Amino acid sequence: MYFIKFYFLWFLVNSLLIYFISLYFLLFDSSVVLEYVFVNFNSTLLSFYLIFDWVSLMFISFVFFISSLILLYSDEYMKDEKNIKRFIYLMILFIVSMMFMVLSPSLISILLGWDGLGLVSYLLVIYYQNIKSYNAGMLTILSNRLGDAALLVGIGLMMEYGSWNLLSFLSFSLNFKMISFFIILAAITKSAQIPFSSWLPAAMAAPTPVSSLV
Numbered sequence: 001m002y003f004i005k006f007y008f009l010w011f012l013v014n015s016l017l018i019y020f021i022s023l024y025f026l027l028f029d030s031s032v033v034l035e036y037v038f039v040n041f042n043s044t045l046l047s048f049y050l051i052f053d054w055v056s057l058m059f060i061s062f063v064f065f066i067s068s069l070i071l072l073y074s075d076e077y078m079k080d081e082k083n084i085k086r087f088i089y090l091m092i093l094f095i096v097s098m099m100f101m102v103l104s105p106s107l108i109s110i111l112l113g114w115d116g117l118g119l120v121s122y123l124l125v126i127y128y129q130n131i132k133s134y135n136a137g138m139l140t141i142l143s144n145r146l147g148d149a150a151l152l153v154g155i156g157l158m159m160e161y162g163s164w165n166l167l168s169f170l171s172f173s174l175n176f177k178m179i180s181f182f183i184i185l186a187a188i189t190k191s192a193q194i195p196f197s198s199w200l201p202a203a204m205a206a207p208t209p210v211s212s213l214v
Contacts, residue, residue: 004075004088008068011095015064022057030054033167049106049165059102067095067213074209087127087207094120094213107155107164107183114151114190118144121214125206136205143199147189154182 025031031053039046071088078084097120100113118141126137157179158164169176189196204211 003085004071007088007092008071008075011064011068011071015061015068018057018064019061022054022061025052025057026054046108047106047163047165048104048109049167050103051105051167052103056103060099063095063098063102067091070209070213073212074207077209078207087124090120090124090127091209091213094124105166107151107158107166111148111151111155114144114147114186117190118148121203124210125203127207127210128205133205136202139202140199143189143196146196147186150182150186150189154179154186157182 031051033052034050036048037046038048071091074084074088074091078087081087094117097113097116100116101110104110104113121144122137122141125140126133155164158169161169169179200214203214206214
């Protein structure tokens with residue numbers, strides 16, 4: 001299908017472009033931070049951040065490259081599916097949500113990307129719409145909600161300092177242990193580490209391209 005090949009080429013070309021940009025940033029020790037302020041009230045700053053350095057750009061280039069190969073594989077694997085466009089758009093939403101988590105140092109933005117990943121993961125796991133898929137999707141989304149709870153606790157603890165930007169905490173000698181604990185706990189649930197690993201085998205009920213992307 002031509003639209004799948006278009007997305008395949010788009011991700012492939014951009015992965016190569018971003019890879020060379022990341023090498024440029026690494027060579028010249030450069031980084032770019034974009035900030036958009038939503039709310040500034042009572043010394044509490046709610047901002048949307050995107051940070052572009054060689055690490056984040058290198059990661060995005062790898063994600064785009066892997067995604068391009070998965071889309072190429074999906075062109076053959078899912079060719080007989082009626083809802084192939086819906087499937088491809090869900091895959092793209094999954095990739096966009098992942099980018100939010102990688103590029104943003106703000107816990108608020110990370111939570112948005114996190115919930116986007118959780119919702120799209122659920123929709124992809126239940127793609128075949130049978131009992132096994134529904135059970136697997138429910139296990140997946142409930143397991144990820146544990147990570148939501150940990151992130152929300154971390155956001156609540158960071159509110160004491162008037163900012164949710166993780167970069168600002170590197171400049172101060174603050175007691176960051178509890179906040180770090182909840183952020184690591186959220187990461188453990190998302191990466192399916194023991195004892196939160198039960199959702200990953202269940203997520204294999206999704207189509208094979210989804211399993212390879214996860």
